[in-house]
Amino acid sequence: MAPPGGPAPVVQFEDVSIAFDGKSILHDISFSVERGQTLVLLGPAGCGKSVLLKLANGLLKPDSGTIRVFGEDIARLRRRDLYKLRTRIGMVFQESALFDSLTVEENVAYRLHEEHVPGAETHARVVEALKFVELEAAIDKFPSELSGGMRRRVSIARAIVSNPDLILYDSPTGGLDPITSATIIELVMKQRDVSHTTSLVVTHRLQDAFTLATHRFDPATGGMKPLPSDGPDHGIDQGTKFLLLNEGKIAFQGTTEELVHSSDPWIKRYLE
């Protein structure tokens, strides 16, 4: 529940459980994400991170528990209302999930076309989104002509083009080389620091998670730079929180400092 008098969380899970073919994937998951916050979901492969993200977008329905997004119980929404709600959410898929028969421009413009935005405005917004991910030269290409990193950047452009209130990143750096991963994390950070969009970031790469927590986007240089350790936040972005999953249960949730100073043996081993 929202704190009395305070704004409602953007995403709120209450005792959410889901199982596939009798096998429990997530068990009694409860957490919330406040407006403007970035929640990094960490955990070993197969612990249910991507399932959790799909639950947050209503792509899967929980077996029990309640999921509220923008205050709406998404399991109880009518089909039409759920699709309407999703227009406020951007999602970046693990394998990009670009429409392979559409060009980059058509992919990024997809939601704008659905909303019947005039052609000239659509084109301008697509170019702007592609500039954000530094990929405007690829506007006429098809996804099959792009590298994995470029596809991921187009996917980010598609997610941000309609200025969503919430962005879900499903392993945005998965399967990419370290240099491309850094570029993608920089884009996630840029969106966080420039647009202040609430986001859930699934990753299994600790390096990416801690880069997000300890750096900020610098508009002057157009790149990321470490937060000063002698600053008021002691070198840590206070809007970035962590949720660590293990075997479908929450092993940890809290701030960066709490995570790195955790005395839990499993967490210590995981962070090593």
Place this chain on the structure above:
Amino acid sequence: MPLLPPDVLLKKQVASVQEYSILAGRAIADIFSRPLYWDDIFTQMDSIGVGSLPIIILSGFFTGCVLALQSVTALKEFGAVSMTGSLVSLSMVKELGPVLTGLMVSGRNAAGMASEIGSMKVTEQIDAMRALGTDPIRKLVTPRLIATVFMLFFLTIIADAVGIAGGALVSVSMLGLTASSYLHSSYASLVHGDIVQGLTKPLFSGFIIATVGCFFGMRTTGGTQGVGRATTQAVVVSSVFIIVVDFIVTRAMIGIFGS
């Protein structure tokens, strides 16, 4: 693949029927609410209707030809070779036209729908579509349903016409009948009920092809191998359904119009 116990297998089958019914019901319901994706409907009409035209013309024409050739042997016994036109037109309009067209379009388009939607499913494009606020049933299934039912109706008429024309060619060039006698016999033997029966069947076949093709596409799992499996299942199931429903519709039509 492990052998499943009978109760689990039965539950799976019941769940599949339920899923299919929900998908078909939603696809129909979406016809009557906005938005309707007209661009996709016309694209599918072109792909299903115009794209299937060559195979429908060829299969319909040669079916009419072979029907005339085969029937003349039996008709000769009774001295009724002049009835060839009647036999060809009745067979084509009531049965072979609708069923063959349904089966040909099923082989071509149910497979196409299952593989196209199945590929989108395994590459998360369907999830991406849902995440972008678009209902995939409304965007992918309903246009295919409208296009298939609409185009199959006209494809059947074309198959009937070219089948009768094929029978005419064989009757005139090989069996020594005159064109006017063949065409008169063809025309005279057809009654209102035959036409209604022949043109009701493609409506059901079109529905089966689109919903079965899309259903197997939408439930595809297991990568490229899964896409192949979905494609095969879509063709097999839709073909069997077409023949079973053909029998049911024929029986119903006989009940309504008499034999």
